[in-house]
Every structure is written in C-alpha cells, then in structure tokens.
Amino acid sequence: MSNSDFGLIGLAVMGQNLVLNVESRGFQVSVYNRTTSVTEEFVAEHPDKKIVGTKTLEEFVQSLATPRKVMIMVKAGGPVDAVIESLIPLLDKDDIIIDGGNSLYTDTERRDAWCKEHDLRFIGAGVSGGEEGARKGPSIMPGGPPSTWEVMKPIFESIAAKVDGVPCVTHIGPGGAGHFVKMVHNGIEYGDMQLICEAYNIFKAAGFSNDELANIFADWNAGDLESFLIEITANIFKQKDPETGKDIVDLIVDKAGQKGTGRWTVMGAVEQAVPLSTIASSVEARILSSIRDQRLAASKVLTGPSNTGFQLGDLSKEELVTMVRDALYASKIVSYAQGLDLISKVGKEKEWGLDLGAIARIWRGGCIIRAKFLNRITEAYEGDQQPTNLMLAPFFTGVLTDAQQNWRKVVALACLNGIPVPSFAGSLAYYDSYRAERLPANLLQAQRDFFGAHTYERLDKPEGEFFHTSDWPELIS
Numbered sequence: 523m524s525n526s527d528f529g530l531i532g533l534a535v536m537g538q539n540l541v542l543n544v545e546s547r548g549f550q551v552s553v554y555n556r557t558t559s560v561t562e563e564f565v566a567e568h569p570d571k572k573i574v575g576t577k578t579l580e581e582f583v584q585s586l587a588t589p590r591k592v593m594i595m596v597k598a599g600g601p602v603d604a605v606i607e608s609l610i611p612l613l614d615k616d617d618i619i620i621d622g623g624n625s626l627y628t629d630t631e632r633r634d635a636w637c638k639e640h641d642l643r644f645i646g647a648g649v650s651g652g653e654e655g656a657r658k659g660p661s662i663m664p665g666g667p668p669s670t671w672e673v674m675k676p677i678f679e680s681i682a683a684k685v686d687g688v689p690c691v692t693h694i695g696p697g698g699a700g701h702f703v704k705m706v707h708n709g710i711e712y713g714d715m716q717l718i719c720e721a722y723n724i725f726k727a728a729g730f731s732n733d734e735l736a737n738i739f740a741d742w743n744a745g746d747l748e749s750f751l752i753e754i755t756a757n758i759f760k761q762k763d764p765e766t767g768k769d770i771v772d773l774i775v776d777k778a779g780q781k782g783t784g785r786w787t788v789m790g791a792v793e794q795a796v797p798l799s800t801i802a803s804s805v806e807a808r809i810l811s812s813i814r815d816q817r818l819a820a821s822k823v824l825t826g827p828s829n830t831g832f833q834l835g836d837l838s839k840e841e842l843v844t845m846v847r848d849a850l851y852a853s854k855i856v857s858y859a860q861g862l863d864l865i866s867k868v869g870k871e872k873e874w875g876l877d878l879g880a881i882a883r884i885w886r887g888g889c890i891i892r893a894k895f896l897n898r899i900t901e902a903y904e905g906d907q908q909p910t911n912l913m914l915a916p917f918f919t920g921v922l923t924d925a926q927q928n929w930r931k932v933v934a935l936a937c938l939n940g941i942p943v944p945s946f947a948g949s950l951a952y953y954d955s956y957r958a959e960r961l962p963a964n965l966l967q968a969q970r971d972f973f974g975a976h977t978y979e980r981l982d983k984p985e986g987e988f989f990h991t992s993d994w995p996e997l998i999s
Contacts, residue, residue: 525587526552526574528677531605532595533560536649539656540595540622540681545571547680554582583612589643589673590617598625598782606633615641618670622649624783627698627705630665634697643670646697648704650889651683659683661889662691663707663881665700683888690884695874702790702868703881706861709787709801711890712780713857713945714751716804720943721846722755724932727831727941728842732759732769738843747851749893778808787864794871796864797955799948800857807944827940845935848928853949855921858899859912860952879903913956922953 526549530541533555541564545551550572555561558577565575576582583590590613594605602621609619619637621630621644630646637644644666651660662682664671671693682691694700725735739756743749761770784805791798810817834842862878869876882899886892902908902915909915913922933950936943955961968991970976977988 524550526550526572526585527587527591529553529582529586529590529592530595531555531579531582531592533564534595535653536622536656537595538564539653540593540649540660541573542568542571543657543659543681544677545573547677549677549680550574552576552582552585554579579608580612583609588614588617590614591620591674591677592618593620593622593647595622598623599629602629602633606636610637610640610642613640613642616643618643618645618673620645620647620664620674621701622647624648624704624708624781625701626786627665627700627702630698630701634666643667643673645670645674646699646701647678648700648707650704650707650885650891652890655683655888655890659690659888661884661887661892663694663700663704663884664691665694665696665698665702667696668693682884683892685883685887688883690886690888692877692880692884694881695869695876697872697874699869699872699874699876703865703876705783705786705790706865707885707889707891708783709798709805709864710857710861711751712784712787712804712808713800713861714749714854714891716807716945717800717850717853717857717949718751718755719807720936720946721850723941724846724936724943725842727829727939728834728839729831730839732771734839735759742847746895747847747854747893750890751893775814776811777814778811780805780808784808787861790868791860791864794864794867796860796867797952798860798864799952800853800860800945803944803948807942827938829940829942832935832939832941845928845932848925849932849946852922852925852929852953853946854895855913855918856949856952857945859918862899862912877903878908911956913953926950926953 528544528549529552530537531554533553541551541553552574553561553564554576561575565573574585576585586592592609594602596602596605602623602625606619619642621633625646627646634644646665648663649656649660655661659682662678664674664678678691679689682689684690694703722735736756736759739752739759743752743756758771759769762768763770763773766773784801788798788802788805865876865881866878879900882896882903886896898917899912902912902917912918929950933943933947936946967978971978971991972994975990977990979985979987980989
C-alpha cells in the first residue's frame with residue numbers, strides 16, 4: 523500500500539468525521555488514537571475506505587507521504603503539547619503539524635515558534651461546524667505561513683463547505699491568526715445563541731406554546747434571519763421525549779455549559795479595550811445559569827415582577843413576534859459588529875493582514891454561525907470604503923434604523939416584567955453609546971482628577987492638552 527496523503531491523531535467524533543470527509547475526497551488517510559481499540563473499531567467499521575489504522579506513533583508517521591501532513595484533534599491545552607512533543611523526534615524537516623482543536627491563539631503562537639526550532643511547519647486551524655460540518659464540510663480558519671497554506675490548500679478546499687461554489691476556507695494570516703478568528707467566531711456564536719434564548723424567554727412568558735415557537739422560528743428562517751441556529755431552534759421545539767411524550771426542551775435543566783472560547787474572547791476584548799457587551803453578557807448569562815442552586819434560593823427571597831408570565835394587554839401575539847424579531851436582528855448585527863471590531867484591532871496590532879470580507883465569506887457555510895446576512899457583511903468589507911464599524915455600513919445602518927423602536931420596546935417590556943434580557947439590553951446600550959455625540963465620561967474624568975490627579979482634556983482647548991484642577995472643594999467629612 524502506498525503512503526497516505528494525510529494523517530489524523532485523535533479519533534473522537536470530530537476526528538472520525540474529518541477522516542471520513544478527507545477520505546471521501548479521494549485522499550488516503552492514516553489514523554492514530556492513544557487507545558488502540560478505538561482505532562481498530564473505527565477502521566473495521568469502514569472496510570471499504572482508504573483508511574490506514576496504526577498502533578504506534580512511529581508506525582503512523584512512517585505511513586505518511588512527505589512532506590507529512592499531521593492533523594491533531596485532541597483536547598485543547600496540555601494534550602496538544604504532549605502530542606507535539608511526541609511527534610517532533612519522529613518528523614523530518616518541513617513536515618506539517620496542524621492543530622484543528624479549539625486552542626487559545628497564544629498557545630498556537632508558542633507552538634508555532636516551538637516547531638520552527640525543529641524545522642517543522644505548524645498550522646493552527648479553527649474548524650467549525652460540529653459533527654455534521656466535520657463530515658459534510660466545515661468552515662476552516664487556518665493560520666500559518668502562506669507557503670504552508672499552499673501545501674494544505676488542496677485538502678482544505680476539498681473538504682470545506684461550499685457556498686455558491688466557493689470553499690469556506692481561506693488563509694487567515696500568520697501565527698495564531700486562525701485560532702484567534704475561530705475564538706471570536708465562537709464568541710459571536712455565544713451571542714447568537716443567547717439572543718435566541720432571550721427571544722424564547724419572552725415568548726414563553728407571554729404564553730406561547732412550543733408548537734407556536736416552532737412555527738415562528740421556521741418563518742424567521744425563511745427570511746432575513748435565516749441561519750443554522752434559527753433553523754435548529756425551530757426543530758428543537760418539535761422534539762418529543764420518547765420516554766414521557768413531553769417536549770424535550772421543557773425537560774432540560776436550565777444550566778448552560780461552556781468550553782472556554784467565549785471567556786477567552788471577552789478576556790481578549792478587555793485586554794484590547796474593545797467593547798464587547800453582547801458577547802460578554804452572553805458569557806455572563808451562561809455563568810449565572812450554572813449557579814442554579816443559588817438562583818432557586820434567591821427566587822424565594824428577592825422580589826420583583828414575576829418573570830414566568832405577563833399579559834399582552836392591547837398587544838397582539840403577531841405584534842410581539844414582529845417586535846422580538848426586530849430586536850433579535852438588530853442585536854445580532856451588534857454582536858457581529860463587536861466581534862469584527864475585535865478581529866480588526868488585534869489583526870492590525872499584530873500585523874496579520876486580516877481580510878474581514880474574506881472571513882465573513884468563509885462563515886457563510888459549514889460553521890455554527892452561518893447565516894444569510896453574512897453575504898451582506900462580505901459586501902460591506904469588499905469595497906474600497908470599508909466601514910470603521912459594521913453598523914456604519916449602509917445596509918446595516920438601515921436595518922438598525924428600522925428596527926430600533928421595536929428593539930427599545932422589547933427591552934422595556936422585558937424589564938417591566940422582570941424578564942432578564944442581558945444581551946438584548948447590552949446590544950442596545952452599545953448602539954446608543956456608539957451613536958452618542960456626548961457621553962457622561964466628562965464627569966468620570968473629573969472624578970479621576972479629584973481623587974487621583976489623573977488630568978483631563980478640555981473642550982475649549984486644543985486636543986492633546988491635559989489639565990489638572992488643584993483646588994477641588996475639600997470633602998466635608
């Protein structure tokens with residue numbers, strides 16, 4: 523048997539599906555898993571596939587054609603380092619190691635330097651799409667040297683999702699650029715999911731049935747809000763529990779999990795001084811959901827409007843659906859605007875040469891945040907006059923203008939009825955702050971100067987001149 527075109531380490535569900543995807547495009551694939559029985563079972567389940575199972579790393583490396591292309595699909599952190607450390611003595615100059623997991627981009631930069639010390643090439647590739655995407659076509663965000671991208675391009679383009687015939691993969695940039703963009707992608711995903719959940723919470727409090735919700739989200743998916751997450755949400759409301767016959771969504775405990783990429787995004791935004799209210803509030807919402815025991819205890823002590831139901835009054839269900847739809851659409855735009863702002867700022871600081879239009883283009887298919895309006899984002903960043911913020915692109919400015927009154931009504935309605943909508947409200951606050959000609963930061967600067975002599979600028983003096991008031995009134999006590 524000839525040597526394999528591609529190798530993959532780590533045969534969990536994502537790894538197995540990626541192997542089947544690569545093999546289906548005409549490539550022979552070698553596989554290795556630390557637990558040999560997993561490898562043997564996987565190969566046995568696919569006897570007609572060009573998949574070569576190996577029992578040791580040495581056998582795995584020897585089975586690959588040069589330059590070797592080795593993709594690692596193991597848990598982020600220490601396990602990735604351990605695999606790389608084991609591979610380095612076995613590989614030859616210019617062989618390629620690809621980390622396809624959800625690694626922190628600073629770890630990717632460290633591993634890139636580590637591999638260079640051993641004359642190896644390294645790619646940090648964000649892969650989005652879950653199990654189905656891995657098998658049928660994910661969105662791939664590879665970072666690394668352009669020359670290494672050219673070697674991997676035939677395989678990556680063949681296995682990626684296609685939209686209008688265009689593969690959902692492009693060379694993102696050097697070093698940790700690929701994993702950084704994937705991290706922000708996941709942050710936007712947190713925002714999208716939370717916004718949908720807030721819409722659901724309002725509808726449930728207003729007395730909508732799950733059948734009604736399934737129809738609402740299906741209708742939305744046929745319009746401007748068309749997206750993978752809206753589509754699966756419509757289907758979730760239709761799912762019955764085979765044991766009880768009840769709607770499965772009503773039986774699931776309201777404690778959300780997370781793997782860390784959302785937190786990383788928020789931490790990165792804080793470090794870069796980039797406002798990220800929609801995504802940050804979405805991460806916080808997951809954390810609050812996880813302290814369920816505290817919430818249950820607090821619900822018996824802290825008072826407020828009931829957040830389990832409210833009367834529509836003069837408002838019809840159809841009117842509420844339109845209002846919530848507009849709030850969701852507007853908030854979704856803000857979430858993407860904040861994420862792209864973070865990508866832009868870090869890209870410029872690190873001189874990665876990131877192309878926001880190309881990034882939006884590869885998010886149109888395969889990935890979790892794929893959505894119809896990504897075509898509009900691509901268009902916004904393809905022209906010569908790129909907006910400094912997505913909200914300033916004419917199409918999105920128009921949507922926000924048309925939607926904002928309903929957006930405000932939804933946030934107000936939720937607040938009056940004790941329904942938490944942190945991401946709807948955070949998005950609206952960002953919009954209002956960004957468009958404000960004047961914010962109350964003048965008072966904040968006065969406070970800083972009062973207690974710490976931090977100085978301030980003046981409206982009636984040239985920009986860049988700083989002043990200090992030395993005779994603020996003394997405190998009474």
